[in-house]
Amino acid sequence: xxxxxxxxxxxxxxxxxxxxxxxxxxxxxxxxxxxxxxxxxxxxxxxxxxxxxxxxxxxxxxxxxxxxxxxxxxxxxxxxxxxxxxxxxxxxxxxxxxxxxxxxxxxxxxxxxxxxxxxxxxxxxxxxxxxxxxxxxxxxxxxxxxxxxxxxxxxxxxxxxxxxxxxxxxxxxxxxxxxxxxxxxxxxxxxxxxxxxxxxxxxxxxxxxxxxxxxxxxxxxxxxxxxxxxxxxxxxxxxxxxxxxxxxxxxxxxxxxxxxxxxxxxxxxxxxxxxxxxxxxxxxxxxxxxxxxxxxxxxxxxxxxxxxxxxxxxxxxxxxxxxxxxxxxxxxxxxxxxxxxxxxxxxxxxxxxxxxxxxxxxxxxxxxxxxxxxxxxxxxxxxxxxxxxxxxxxxxxxxxxxxxxxxxxxxxxxxxxxxxxxxxxxxxxxxxxxxxxxxxxxxxxxxxxxxx
Ligand code: FHN
Numbered sequence: 001x002x003x004x005x006x007x008x009x010x011x012x013x014x015x016x017x018x019x020x021x022x023x024x025x026x027x028x029x030x031x032x033x034x035x036x037x038x039x040x041x042x043x044x045x046x047x048x049x050x051x052x053x054x055x056x057x058x059x060x061x062x063x064x065x066x067x068x069x070x071x072x073x074x075x076x077x078x079x080x081x082x083x084x085x086x087x088x089x090x091x092x093x094x095x096x097x098x099x100x101x102x103x104x105x106x107x108x109x110x111x112x113x114x115x116x117x118x119x120x121x122x123x124x125x126x127x128x129x130x131x132x133x134x135x136x137x138x139x140x141x142x143x144x145x146x147x148x149x150x151x152x153x154x155x156x157x158x159x160x161x162x163x164x165x166x167x168x169x170x171x172x173x174x175x176x177x178x179x180x181x182x183x184x185x186x187x188x189x190x191x192x193x194x195x196x197x198x199x200x201x202x203x204x205x206x207x208x209x210x211x212x213x214x215x216x217x218x219x220x221x222x223x224x225x226x227x228x229x230x231x232x233x234x235x236x237x238x239x240x241x242x243x244x245x246x247x248x249x250x251x252x253x254x255x256x257x258x259x260x261x262x263x264x265x266x267x268x269x270x271x272x273x274x275x276x277x278x279x280x281x282x283x284x285x286x287x288x289x290x291x292x293x294x295x296x297x298x299x300x301x302x303x304x305x306x307x308x309x310x311x312x313x314x315x316x317x318x319x320x321x322x323x324x325x326x327x328x329x330x331x332x333x334x335x336x337x338x339x340x341x342x343x344x345x346x347x348x349x350x351x352x353x354x355x356x357x358x359x360x361x362x363x364x365x366x367x368x369x370x371x372x373x374x375x376x377x378x379x380x381x382x383x384x385x386x387x388x389x390x391x392x393x394x395x396x397x398x399x400x401x402x403x404x405x406x407x408x409x410x411x412x413x414x415x416x417x418x419x420x421x422x423x424x425x426x427x428x429x430x431x432x433x434x435x436x437x438x439x440x441x442x443x444x445x446x447x448x449x450x451x452x
Contacts, residue, residue: 037238038250038292040153041211043368044106045326046359048352049157049296049335050096051111051303053118054082054133057340059306063115066163067179076174083118087134091342093146099336099344100152103352104359106367108147109155109213109333112140112202115179117164121206125197128164144206153210156202160195160216160223160245167191183222192224196231203235211240211250220246242294251292251331258321262328262371263291282376290371294331297321299348305337312347315354316443322355322366323392323444327381329371358443361417365390365446374405390416391447396439401447403431408451416446 055062058074066076100108113119119129121140130139140156147154161181162168167190169178182188203209212232216223225247232239241249252263264285299318300309313321318334325332334355336348359366365383372382372389379395380403389410391403406429413422413433417440424433431449439445 037240041107041240041251041331042292042370044153045331045366045369046103046105046322046355047107047109047155047294047331047333048096048100048103048105049109049303049333050338051114051157051335052139052338053111053114053116053120053304054086055079055114055116056305056337057082057086059308060304061302061306062111062304063159063163066116066175069174069176076176079116083128083130083133085134086130086340088139088338088340088342089135091135091139091142091338093139093142094150096143096338096344097146097150097152099349099352101150101356103334103356104363105334105352107153107155107210108143109157109211110140110143111157111159113159113162113198114157115159115161115163115215115217117159117162117168119198121202123198123201125194125201126164140202140206148207153208154206155211155213155240156206156209157213157215158199158202160214160220162191162195165191165194167194180218181222188222195223196228199228199232200235203232203239209236209239211242213242213253214245216244216246220244222246225249251294254293254295256295256297258295258324259293259328259330262375263293263330264289265291284371284373284375287370290329293329294333295321295325296333296335298335298337299351303335303337305339305345310347312351315351318351319355319358319443320394323381323383323394326366326369326383327372327375327392358441362441362444362446364388365392365416365448373407374403377403387450387452389449389451391433391449393439393445393447396445397435398437399435401433401435403433405429406431406449408449410449410451412450414448415440416448417441422447 051062053062060074065074066079069076112121117128119126122131122138123129131137144154161179163175163179164171167187169182170185223245225245228245229241229247229249232241240251243249243252262285300312302309322332336344338344369383369385369390372384374382379393381392383390389406389408393401410424410426410431413424414420415422422433422435424431433447
């Protein structure tokens with residue numbers, strides 16, 4: 001594990017234990033981070049997304065079976081009955097944290113409430129919750145405690161759409177009829193208040209909330225996002241917020257795709273004009289124009305556990321996706337959907353451990369880096385920090401690697417995985433690096449260029 005990770009984790013562990021978890025951090029803790037709020041996130045680069053709830057018993061996606069029912073799939077009544085049998089007796093929060101650590105994932109985001117409205121925490125404002133199941137215990141509390149003990153930043157996914165609350169929609173109808181929500185109804189303000197009360201529970205009961213991952217779907221302005229942000233930051237100033245409650249907030253969240261250009265402020269990632277995208281594709285923005293962003297992605301095709309989904313991405317695809325994201329300055333939030341018994345399936349574990357093994361040798365080229373100075377060369381990606389440029393090679397060149405456009409003066413070059421020094425020469429902005437015949441890594445090999 002790179003020195004950077006050890007030191008940072010030590011800082012976090014001290015900061016968190018000194019704050020007498022699970023109570024809120026002591027005075028000054030959050031404020032100390034508040035003025036440098038995104039620093040830990042920019043350094044962490046790689047996180048674990050967790051989609052988990054009673055729906056995992058039915059091998060269906062979270063919430064969508066009642067919002068957009070498909071013939072032959074589970075009925076709304078059967079979906080709503082799932083909590084009655086939910087009993088993940090093998091759930092061990094430390095196992096989730098340990099797997100994230102083995103994968104090299106430096107933060108976690110957990111579904112506290114998905115669109116179906118079921119709460120994986122013991123909310124005082126609803127009976128539709130984990131403590132009213134055969135399992136009976138607060139999952140969020142256990143995960144928060146385990147994360148606090150490990151110094152693992154924990155974020156809360158929270159869905160503003162809520163199919164269960166009568167203020168969000170007329171619940172005498174099937175969700176399929178009004179899942180967008182009905183802000184025109186007089187009951188709507190009661191839902192906004194419910195949402196604020198639950199966010200208050202999440203931000204005052206479970207220790208530091210690294211971030212709130214809203215998932216507002218469409219017409220997000222109806223949630224009064226600016227007011228929600230203000231309330232969040234009154235309780236925890238350091239908590240980051242994503243872009244899915246109708247306000248830009250701290251970072252953008254392309255889902256299941258990696259932007260082809262480095263995101264910049266004012267340019268939307270999705271639906272970008274192809275011409276604009278092409279023009280932006282290989283440009284390297286000024287740091288002040290960069291827009292913080294995070295791609296979230298599944299390992300197979302489903303967010304929730306699905307025993308029938310065997311389309312697992314290969315470890316090479318996942319490692320290269322992490323490199324692709326990091327090379328454009330983004331974070332990579334890779335998802336697991338735990339089984340109904342509380343364990344994470346072996347196919348996910350195997351891939352996550354493989355990514356972790358790669359990061360153990362090459363993590364310095366990902367953690368605490370930003371987008372590299374060279375973009376748009378097939379089979380080659382770059383990341384950078386203040387002292388180095390990291391060249392990621394997807395395909396191993398035969399004798400030498402020729403990189404145009406590196407303006408910084410290169411002081412040394414080495415293979416990151418094994419430290420092997422490399423000879424090179426640099427003329428008119430072109431860098432030519434002599435390479436051994438065999439690639440050090442079958443997935444992505446990294447050359448570290450010291451530039452300062
Ligand atoms: O509808 C959800 C979906 O179930 C999943 O939670 C993803 C994760 O980002 N977000 C929404 C789809 O955009």
